[in-house]
Amino acid sequence: MNGDLQRLNAHLAAAKPSATYRMIDRVAEHRAAGAKVISLSAGEPDFDTPTHVREAAIAAIQAGHTRYTQVAGMRALREAVAQKYRRENGLAVSWQDTIVCSGGKQVLYNALAATLNEGDEVIIPAPYWVSYPEMVQLTGATPVIVHCGETDGFKLTPRALADAITPRTRWLILNSPSNPTGAVYSAGELRALADVLLDHPHVLVLSDDIYEHLIFDGAAFHTMAQVEPRLGERTLTMNGVSKAYAMTGWRIGFGTGPRWLLDAMEKLQSQQTSGACSISQHAALAALNGPQQFVGDTRAVFERRRDAMVRMLNETPGLRCAPPAGAFYAFASCEGLMGRTTRAGTRLNTDEDVALALLGEAGVAVVQGSAFGLGPYIRIAYALDDRSLVQACEAIRDFCSATRP
Incomplete structure (x- = not known):
């Protein structure tokens, strides 16, 4: 096909697609292939609209x-x-x-x-x-x-x-x-x-x-x-x-x-x-x-989830996480995993390596902090039910514990 026909706006051509939606696409691909994935990548409340x-x-x-x-x-x-x-x-x-x-x-x-x-x-x-x-x-x-x-x-x-x-x-x-x-x-x-x-x-x-x-x-x-x-x-x-x-x-x-x-x-x-x-x-x-009780009720749930998430992440070898003051994201340092190798043989040199390995080897989707301008961190959205969050954190802990120098 004529190359001129496919020429894009120069600013659009230079832009990058959303890293969060790219991870969401990867989750869909893994699930379509039959894999079970707990997704902590989307910034979306898990509650129904009031x-x-x-x-x-x-x-x-x-x-x-x-x-x-x-x-x-x-x-x-x-x-x-x-x-x-x-x-x-x-x-x-x-x-x-x-x-x-x-x-x-x-x-x-x-x-x-x-x-x-x-x-x-x-x-x-x-x-x-x-x-x-x-x-x-x-x-x-x-x-x-x-x-x-x-x-x-x-x-x-x-x-x-x-x-x-x-x-x-x-x-x-x-x-x-x-x-x-x-x-x-x-x-x-x-x-x-x-x-x-x-x-x-x-x-x-x-x-x-x-x-x-x-x-x-x-x-x-x-x-x-x-x-x-x-x-x-x-x-x-x-x-x-x-x-x-x-x-x-x-x-x-x-x-x-x-x-x-x-x-x-x-x-x-x-x-x-x-x-x-x-x-x-x-x-x-x-x-x-209308009534605003929903806002306060869901905030209390997210705060409780935050406390549990931060505790579990800080109990995980190679991770460190300060308590976030708001929203529903934990931004955890994965500096302690840099240079290590996973059970499957993946060398972790960047936070993107960590995110991709967590998806492929542990069935947990997170987004690399470098996509948000700062690495090596991972962003974990705790907008998910308590049981799924515990399962995800256990999988993350098992993954990190199994890495070797």
């Missing part, structure tokens, strides 16, 4: 709410989103200051695609969610990776932020609680970062708060525009219903920020997907406005 939310979706279908909505979302849902930001985050916003998209990922991508040009830079603390650098790359801008090690709690320091900012910096991306580490920024830590940002008025802030309700040990959640209102006019605060309400497949994300930015995002979305699914919007409306 009953009242599902019932609201069914009622919306029966009522005929199956037509297009406004591009930026139904007004009723945008009102609920604004009320959520006022009630939970102390942000003085109205429905006009919001946008609804087909998932939180679209909120992020729309913001970046609407504002970035070639030569622009985006500061991304590492470890990072795998899609951040690739989204930036797709726009032609440059991701600037700032490594945030375990000694700093996997969090960006004011000094590191100041050193990374240049005249070309367009955005800083912050994710708290973090995927993949579960790190949470305190109000004081955000305050210190805000002090740096106030000296650089050309830098926008993208606050990814999708794991907001999954914070443990009684800690409070804080977001940048709340801590420093003077940054509100250059901060996009993103959230959604996927993690808090077990609604990953419903694909509803939302955000609030300056209207010039929201207008640009809406313009882009009008030529891309138009409004999000009408039935999903009605379901999200029920989630935001």
Whole structure:
């Protein structure tokens, strides 16, 4: 076939596919071949969507709410989103200051695609969610990776932020609680970062708060525009219903920020997907406005699972894991396995070697930390039932114990 016919957009050609979805594909391949695999690779709550939310979706279908909505979302849902930001985050916003998209990922991508040009830079603390650098790359801008090690709690320091900012910096991306580490920024830590940002008025802030309700040990959640209102006019605060309400497949994300930015995002979305699914919007409306007990109940389950997971991982030879403060991921160091050989004869030189060997030899799927910008670690999602988590940890322990120098 003519090579010119297969020529891709240069930015897409240079981008990498999602490492998490690649592992999910590998799990499917192993299961199709008859292997039993416990997958700890997907960032997805294992609970069913709350009953009242599902019932609201069914009622919306029966009522005929199956037509297009406004591009930026139904007004009723945008009102609920604004009320959520006022009630939970102390942000003085109205429905006009919001946008609804087909998932939180679209909120992020729309913001970046609407504002970035070639030569622009985006500061991304590492470890990072795998899609951040690739989204930036797709726009032609440059991701600037700032490594945030375990000694700093996997969090960006004011000094590191100041050193990374240049005249070309367009955005800083912050994710708290973090995927993949579960790190949470305190109000004081955000305050210190805000002090740096106030000296650089050309830098926008993208606050990814999708794991907001999954914070443990009684800690409070804080977001940048709340801590420093003077940054509100250059901060996009993103959230959604996927993690808090077990609604990953419903694909509803939302955000609030300056209207010039929201207008640009809406313009882009009008030529891309138009409004999000009408039935999903009605379901999200029920989630935001309905009973909230589900959120607290599931947070308690995840906290209990976290404690058990961290204990079992720290009892495993070659692994070390600090307790995550939020989300549902354990980011475990596998440095102690480097250079060792598995029972099947696999030499473990990288964290990807560990992840692939765990899948092939132990039947447990995790994702290598280097895919998130920092190795040698493995990301383990404990969004699975207790029995499966115990079985997975036992398999991991047996695998690690059997390695030899």
